[in-house]
Amino acid sequence: MPSAPATPSAPRSAPLTGAEYLAGLRDDREVWLRGERVGDVTVHPAFRGHVRSVASLYDALHDPGRRDELTAPTDTGSGGRTHPFFRVPRSVEDLRGARRAITAWQRLTHGWLGRAPDYKASFLATLGAGPERYGPFADNARTWYARAQEGVLFFAHALVNPPVDRHLPEDVPPAPAVRVVGETDAGVLVSGAKVVATGAAAAQYVFVAHAGPPPTDPDFAVSFVAPVATPGLKVLCRASYELAAAVAGSAFDAPLASRFDENDAVLVFDRALVPWENVLVHRDVRTAGSFLHDSGFLPRFLLHGATRLAVKLDFLSGLLLRAAHVTGGDARPAVRAAAGEVLAWRQTVWAHSLAMVEEARPGPDGAWLPDADTAHAHRVLAGEAYRRVRELIEDALGGALCYVPSHAADFAVPELRPHLDTYLRGSHGTSAVERAKVMKLAWDAVGSEFAGRHALYERQYAGNAAVNRLDAYDHAVGSGLADRLTGEVDAFLTGSRAPGP
Template sequence: MIRTGDEYRAGLRDGREVWIDGEKVADVTKHPALKPIIDVKARMYDMAHEEAHRATLSYVEDNQRHSVFYRPPTEQKDWSDKIAAVDAVMKDIGGVVTRVGDETIGEMWSLQDGRDVLAEIDPRFSDNIDHHIRAVIEKDVFHVSANTDPKGDRSRAPQDQDPDLMVHVTRETDAGIVIRGAKYETAAAYADQAYLKPTVGAWANDKLSDYAVGCIVKMGAPGVRHICRAGFAGRGDPADYPLANKFDEVEALVVFDDVLIPWEDVFFYRHTKAAQFVRSTLHRYSAFPYVLRLLYVADMMIGTAMWNAKQTGLDKLQSVREKLADLVCYREGINAHLTASIAMAERSPGGLLMPQQSMLYAGRVFGCSNLPNMMHIARELCGGQICVTPNAAAFNSPGTSGWLNKFYTLNEEWEAEDRRKLLAFGRDLLNSDYAGHRLTFVQFAQAPHFNHLAAVYNSFDFSGPLDFVRKAADLSDKVTGRPQ
């Protein structure tokens, strides 16, 4: 059954240990740094119950209503339904959120695709995968993903330094395994559970390793401690920082201090072959909703730059139109990769319909690697006023409002307040601390750029270009190699 926003909030009051700015949080749903983004997620739950959005955000199976976001894709319509659901949410909340569950459930589908491989390694855990995918659907939990460890000195093996710098199994019990370590994780403090998986590391060369573990961790479980970074919400007037005060997705260093993982929540452990398999297939589904978010980031940049050009009358200049066209090409490039990946979708080993892999991964590289340059183009189009305009308080102060209204009123159509609002939005989108944080987040949220390129290399079918050149260059028929 789909949950309501209040049911989601109630689930977060489970005694979880959350710290932010050196203070232990009594109730995450009320803390000023966490409440805004929790309210956004709660709004998503409530939308699914409303007549205007129910058909877009949910589906019925066995007389039960479930979230479209968590429905395993078996046909192209499932993907178009997910796109429509994301569109409805983004337009309703008026911004972009990344970690809300639909981009992490795909990692579980990838795990299910490999259940036979994992069963060959250790048959005890393969049924757990199916159980948890069903549980996410039926309980409508907020499911996130834990990936990056602190790691420590990268030139040394985990065993040669503090072993807790990477998550590892310390012992087995009749009830399950016990883990120690830490992971950096977005949205953990206000999620229900996380899929904890191994990071990329040199230990993967070992046949067996206590660091090769994959499991579900309940975010309120004993021994789980969330140490959050400082939030952007509440730092300034929402009138000056409209995005940071509503859409900051707070990350945390999640510490696992001898956390018991019940056997039914374990997918694999100690087997590096399983870890390597998981790392190679992890994003075959989740990259799609992740890249889809960049489409809306591009729309915000285009809209901000175009409104600025219209306000100032510069939309008639060819040089301005050319830069706007650059932003449009970026946006449509993302759209083209996503559209093509679904049009050319492939059947996965587990029977699901996954986006065409090399097209999807190439789209991720295109969207992420070009974002910094596109943000700079948008800054140019907005001009220097986004970094020098006074805050809203100055526009409302009797001592300064008259002057600011005089100099920020453009014409009969564009008065000072609309001009101030647009410039504040542009600053928060492109120039603020929050904007810089989001840019860095995009570059690493689904692994670093070299890993993105490796995914493209490993998913692309080189046989076509190789065969084309073999024939064009009249190479020997014995030349049939694929990249190693």
């Protein structure tokens, strides 16, 4: 097995611009949708809104007025600047800066891009903190850490094997999963599939790894980076809500789906060549199986997720308050009570984000990791928070979510406009156009197909609910938290004031 270090790339002194990001997507990637190969994702009506939203994030990194908020010096020797979450944090203050930058970037998309480029920094920064865990590929880890940081590269990832043949015993290799099928002097050949690669059509690279129990067959113990345009890689997309909005509606009618639909996809590799310099794990069962809990990825992605969800709940809180005013629901105690609970959930998630940083702990490699106790708590509660907030908004707004004009074009019809202005206006002097704008936004947030996908995402992106709870239990036992808690009870039972016969 070759173990030559990765070929270094020329360091960048600044992150990608929006224009550079878009230009980089015009390559030979195989993105498939509705039975056709997509020619250019930057102009296709199923993807153009999303990629332009991402491009706006890159452009914000070059805004002189946001320099200190969104960027920090690189630690690679490039002399440039980067999004601070892409750097190894060496102190709590470093994590504070990363959290501020995550918040500021998410404000630009109101929390609706779960897989903004800094999400994968949750993993990419760990390559600089602990490259030695990748053994003979440690130099690859160091190189990709520098490349990702200097360019603020956009990675998608896929960690889960396709849910095929789950009825078979666990020691039966998952044949459809990504596996090594050959080796050459140039690299490894891989075939098989991984799910769910959210945003892959709009990403520059995909990261493939293993989540779950260690693989029993070394051929499946592989982890690597691949450009999305890798020959032999197909990106098979789900239906596009952005495309549906473009064909049947407009940005007025689907204000979120038309901008922020991160298409979810299956990655299929067919004897795709992964150069040795892009390999991180090869036939190493232990390292492959310990990715989620030992790499540092888990508490970092939950810090990003909590911060992003908190921004999203800010938006949903404001949307409920605005919609309640438009409908006159703010005159009803039940609606105000629902808003009060939504605001409480919002504050709870912000508290998770804050506690993960302020209670952060140093790791053995000198990097600081977000507090794992809070991370596991958020992983369990985030889906419940989102489900409850969506339910409260639906209850508070009720049928007002349903009776809105069919399309923005209705307002341009002279025969209809007087009726719309009379019968579909809102409370507190709200015009019919403004009421429709608010209620269509509310529907796209909680009632549309786009909204349904987000409800599922918030419940599942951090893992299966039962697994999340089991992991929280195992973490408490393994970290000593369970012993400390039971110790309090034991101290009471054996103390002088303990009850006795």
